[in-house]
Amino acid sequence: MSLLAEHIIPGDSGKVFTTNATKESDLERIKRMVMGVQGVKDVIIVKKVFPREFIIHTHKLVAVSEIENAVKLPGFHLIPKGIFTWQSQEPK
Numbered sequence: 763m764s765l766l767a768e769h770i771i772p773g774d775s776g777k778v779f780t781t782n783a784t785k786e787s788d789l790e791r792i793k794r795m796v797m798g799v800q801g802v803k804d805v806i807i808v809k810k811v812f813p814r815e816f817i818i819h820t821h822k823l824v825a826v827s828e829i830e831n832a833v834k835l836p837g838f839h840l841i842p843k844g845i846f847t848w849q850s851q852e853p854k
Contacts, residue, residue: 770825780843792840793816806818826842
């Protein structure tokens with residue numbers, strides 16, 4: 763594995779994750795849990811695609827495993843999809 767695959771790099775690129783959650787309340791709950799991880803600056807929910815996507819931006823190097831563990835306890839999953847936001851399915 764590489765640094766880019768195992769971490770979210772600070773800056774505008776962020777990292778795209780997909781989730782098994784579908785309800786609006788669950789998506790917001792996941793967003794709050796991810797925002798609680800130290801170093802996370804911004805979480806964008808992409809609702810127009812399925813499966814739902816999150817684009818996470820940080821202001822320091824954050825391990826993907828920290829993000830995954832933050833949402834795992836209540837039974838959700840966030841799976842890294844791509845290294846850069848242009849790999850999102852988000853409609854342009």
